[in-house]
Amino acid sequence: MIQIEEVTKRYGDTTVVNGVTLTVAPHTVTVIVGTSGSGKTTLLRMINRLVEPTAGIVKIDGEDNRSIPGYELRRRIGYAIQGHGLFPHRTVAQNIATVPTLLGWEKDRTEAKVEELLKLFQLDPADFGPRYPHELSGGQQQRVGVARALAAEPNVLLMDEPFGALDPIIRSKAQEDLAAIQKHFGTTIILVTHDMEEAFHLADKIAVMDKGEVVQYATPAEMLVKPATPFVETLVGASERPFRLLGIETVGEAVEPGSAEGRPVPEVLSQRDALSELLWSGRSALPVAAANGEILGRVTLQAIVKRAARPR
């Protein structure tokens, strides 16, 4: 668990983070969004003490982060940034091994971890391990950056615009990978982005920052239904609201008894994608299947339209 308590950061007379309090539950994804210069990066970097707060406390699993030694903070908290920050003169394997090496892990343990992570990120260890960062595509570099941040098996992963430099297709793949990896390791993730689509896709909770303050900290659904301020309402995009609402729910949650024509859709598909399929194929219902292929029922256009309406 991460507890940020009344944290403030000032540079001279300028307050860039102003009395922020928020608690991040273990094994969840929290996404920080907000305007440029609103203090997102500063808040993130106060968690792993790359920036020292002027006032307030950050606790990691109940412990004041100022009382945790530097090497221990590096082990417990991974950090991945836009542009990946890979060391250009070190191979991919050496890059991923950075923190384990600093921590004095046995060579065999480090090598096994590097191999496990490369495989997990779908990079063949024999092929990619010996390469240098400039011999990788942007998407591959990004994966190595996240693998490096995860190498010492941190409980917490801080990510600052990790997918900012990727094109939309690779970006959406990278988001899927991250969601899968978060499930695999149960890591608590705090991610900064300016992309609301990404925020709604990944977040268990979203923190909206404006002028150094957190103006709302809520689940995506709460934020859509009850934006705390006009600024939040603008940020979530009034015209996008029904689609975002459908985007965070699955077809499995809207399934009803009955049959429908055509190829079934998986129950994990978002209702938004189901709506798109219904409109595109001109059908009024789709069969819904479980992962094992069993038909669970159908999802209808009518049911989805109802779910897209403002909850009352």
Ligand SMILES: Nc1ncnc2c1ncn2[C@@H]1O[C@H](COP(=O)(O)OP(=O)(O)OP(=O)(O)O)[C@@H](O)[C@H]1O
């Ligand atoms: N070391 C520093 N010295 C002085 N001012 C700083 C320093 N670091 C950040 N700031 C200022 O603090 C404010 C918040 O910066 P921060 O990087 O946290 O914002 P952000 O919300 O992450 O912005 P962006 O979305 O543009 O990355 C900005 O006005 C920035 O200029």
